[in-house]
Amino acid sequence: MLDLNQLPALFPRTGLQVRLLVPPDQFLKSLSGEVTPNGSEQGRGDVLVGPVAADAIRIRRVRSFFRNDFAPQFSGSLSEDGSLLEGSFEAALIVRRFLTLWLAGAVLFVVLKVLPGVEMEGSVLVPLFMFVVGAMVPRLGWWFGRGDRDRIEAALIRAAGHGDN
Known part of the structure; x- marks a missing residue:
């Protein structure tokens, strides 16, 4: 019998957990300073964009004159006690x-x-x-977007109080 769990995933997905070394409100404020709200990214060069809230954090990278819809985007939230950020990188739902x-x-x-x-x-x-x-x-788009994941992850780690990564 065919076991679908043995097939390679069509869409790449990687998880991320970051322990917060700062209070949750300070983390959200710091991350909001690095991430531009949706809709205000036009003509801004190379920015991180998305909503930042305790219950839902969604971040993608936007660059002028270049778009990669298959690039990894972060989607996650803070744990109940606010000490851990949990989420994953994957392509957009659409x-x-x-x-x-x-x-x-x-x-x-x-x-x-x-x-x-x-x-x-x-x-x-x-x-x-x-x-x-x-x-x-999807694999090719993920490969071309490998720098997007690194940039988003670095912003999350900095905001969590882990230094200047």
Whole structure:
């Protein structure tokens, strides 16, 4: 039987836990100083953007003239006692949903091509190629966004009171 847990993850995801060495309100204030609120990032060069609150912290990197929707974005929150930041880096939800539809469409076309009695023009290689490209794009985008994760993680660690990382 096919065990889906053995398949490689389509979308990369890495967890992050940072112990706070400062009080939670000081952490949130410090992090808010490094992160620009959503909607005010236009024409600002290279900034970290997103909402910062105790129950939800979402941070992504925005650069002028460059966009990578597959780059890792941080999503997390503070623990109940406020001593630990827990979250993960992954692609945006809209990107994950779009690519799931893309791959489902590619699989559907492959199935339709190989079913007997279904007349479709073209080679079965086209939808196979679409599937392979769709499966590789998240990894490539993650690789191109590797600096985004480092920059976001450094800001979180600094705000948590761990020095100038």
